[in-house]
Amino acid sequence: MASRGRKNVRGKAGVRFKAGFTRSKEKSMLRNLVSELIVHERVEVTKTTAEKLVVLADRMVGFGKKGDLHARRQAARTVRNIYVDKEKTKTALQKLFDDIAPKYMEREGGYTRILKTGNRRGDNAPMAIVEFV
DSSP: OOOOOOTTBOSSSSOSOBOSSOHHHHHHHHHHHHHHHHHHSEEEEEHHHHHHHHHHHHHHHHHHHHOSHHHHHHHHTTSOOOBSSTTSOOBHHHHIIIIIHHHTTTOOSOOEEEEEEEEOTTTOOEEEEEEEO
């Protein structure tokens, strides 16, 4: 019988190693990054994270291009409720639907680009800049 115990435990004998990054943490990180990408229109991350972020950001712009209530609610599930300006009048979701999505109405896809930069100094991870085209 398998031992019942803590989460992220591999094997029957107990703790061999704990996975450091669960799917929920990754999903939360990508939600934060796509919200920051909408606010600042540019973000610097590792190359592997950039590839995942581009997929999610392109999906959000697709929702913005549809523009109906259902698409706005679908995008609101992912985009964080943060303010774009200091006066706290416009949120990231409003910026996505009002400013970013109308720029890409004639474009079929590829709303973001990945620009590879150097490696990070601490752990030599390959870095990239993700920005809207």
